[in-house]
Amino acid sequence: MTKLRAAITGIHAFVPDYKLTNDELAKMVDTNDEWILTRTGIKTRHILKGEGKGTSDMGAEAVKGLLKKTNTNPDEIDLVICATVTPDMQFPATANIIADKASIKNAFHFDINAACSGQIYALTTAAMYIESGNYKKVIVVGADKMSSIVDYTDRATCVIFGDAAGALLLEPTTEDVGIIDSIHQADGSGRIHLHQKAGGSLKPASHETVDAREHYIYQEGQAVFKFAVSKMADVSVEMMKKHNIEPDDLTWLVPHQANLRIIEATARRMGINREQVMINIERYGNTTSATIPLCLWEWESQLKKGDKIILAAFGGGFTWGAIYLKWAYDGKKE
Numbered sequence: 355m356t357k358l359r360a361a362i363t364g365i366h367a368f369v370p371d372y373k374l375t376n377d378e379l380a381k382m383v384d385t386n387d388e389w390i391l392t393r394t395g396i397k398t399r400h401i402l403k404g405e406g407k408g409t410s411d412m413g414a415e416a417v418k419g420l421l422k423k424t425n426t427n428p429d430e431i432d433l434v435i436c437a438t439v440t441p442d443m444q445f446p447a448t449a450n451i452i453a454d455k456a457s458i459k460n461a462f463h464f465d466i467n468a469a470c471s472g473q474i475y476a477l478t479t480a481a482m483y484i485e486s487g488n489y490k491k492v493i494v495v496g497a498d499k500m501s502s503i504v505d506y507t508d509r510a511t512c513v514i515f516g517d518a519a520g521a522l523l524l525e526p527t528t529e530d531v532g533i534i535d536s537i538h539q540a541d542g543s544g545r546i547h548l549h550q551k552a553g554g555s556l557k558p559a560s561h562e563t564v565d566a567r568e569h570y571i572y573q574e575g576q577a578v579f580k581f582a583v584s585k586m587a588d589v590s591v592e593m594m595k596k597h598n599i600e601p602d603d604l605t606w607l608v609p610h611q612a613n614l615r616i617i618e619a620t621a622r623r624m625g626i627n628r629e630q631v632m633i634n635i636e637r638y639g640n641t642t643s644a645t646i647p648l649c650l651w652e653w654e655s656q657l658k659k660g661d662k663i664i665l666a667a668f669g670g671g672f673t674w675g676a677i678y679l680k681w682a683y684d685g686k687k688e
């Protein structure tokens with residue numbers, strides 16, 4: 355029997371209008387454009403404004419646009435997986451809320467929390483549902499309203515993160531395209547360097563936790579940087595070796611956009627050129643689960659059937675991994 359693979363057959367994204375510049379951040383904390391740009395590569399990030407707007411609002415916009423672009427009836431969707439660390443609420447899953455807002459009625463839905471690796475963990479999970487032969491149309495949506503957990507008095511974290519959502523449609527194929535392989539790893543001891551201290555069962559929300567600013571991202575930047583540089587590069591190089599991919603053979607590296615220096619170090623270790631790497635961190639910052647779909651969405655018109663692509667990510671947990679895929683269609687779907 356011919357093996358089924360999961361192919362990405364459509365992509366869409368949503369970026370909120372409000373653009374937060376480095377100069378504006380310099381009015382909020384002791385920082386400046388030059389420091390942010392040289393240390394992170396970020397110039398602007400977008401922020402979701404407005405009372406009563408959460409991660410699901412961005413996710414639903416991305417999914418509705420995806421359904422329209424791919425001419426897909428919402429009733430045909432079998433499964434929606436949402437990767438997020440900023441769910442609308444502790445429960446139900448944000449995927450449930452997104453599916454409801456996008457009028458998806460015949461699917462089941464759940465969230466995956468793997469921090470900045472959420473998108474690739476979710477893609478691998480979705481691919482396995484497709485490969486089983488029982489599911490024909492699966493949506494993976496990566497959405498994060500990072501501004502809801504960023505402490506805008508902490509200059510070391512508030513410059514990094516932005517809000518956005520991206521959605522991918524996966525369908526079965528027997529052609530030589532689609533998701534070929536994935537390598538995922540995790541090390542829970544890394545949690546000490548990057549986490550949110552309160553709001554979970556370990557330390558439920560209280561006046562004290564709010565006063566201590568414990569509902570925001572806690573990050574030891576240098577420790578995270580060190581792990582991210584080595585792990586994202588290690589796993590990407592491992593994927594190249596496993597599939598005999600020479601640097602010239604790889605069409606694109608799509609790295610999680612956490613810090614330009616991490617991306618450049620990964621590309622150097624892989625032996626590839628700057629032109630082979632999708633980078634848009636300067637405009638969006640780190641949008642956590644949305645960075646990879648945001649890149650694919652922006653580069654969609656340049657992508658061709660058969661392009662060899664490695665997706666790579668590193669995130670809180672620690673979590674990291676890489677996916678090797680061959681792109682399934684030419685150019686942009688309108």
Ligand SMILES: CC(C)(COP(=O)(O)OP(=O)(O)OC[C@H]1O[C@@H](n2cnc3c(N)ncnc32)[C@H](O)[C@@H]1OP(=O)(O)O)[C@@H](O)C(=O)NCCC(=O)NCCS
Nearest residue numbers: 385386389393470509510513575576578579612613668669
């Ligand atoms: C956070 C990060 C940008 C900080 O850059 P860095 O080069 O490691 O900087 P350091 O933390 O060593 O800080 C150096 C100095 O800059 C200062 N600094 C931190 N943020 C600053 C800012 N926004 N503006 C100006 N100075 C700042 C620090 O206070 C420190 O000052 P000191 O030397 O007087 O103590 C970087 O560590 C990073 O990107 N880490 C990975 C984060 C990440 O990827 N997270 C998501 C997981 S996927």
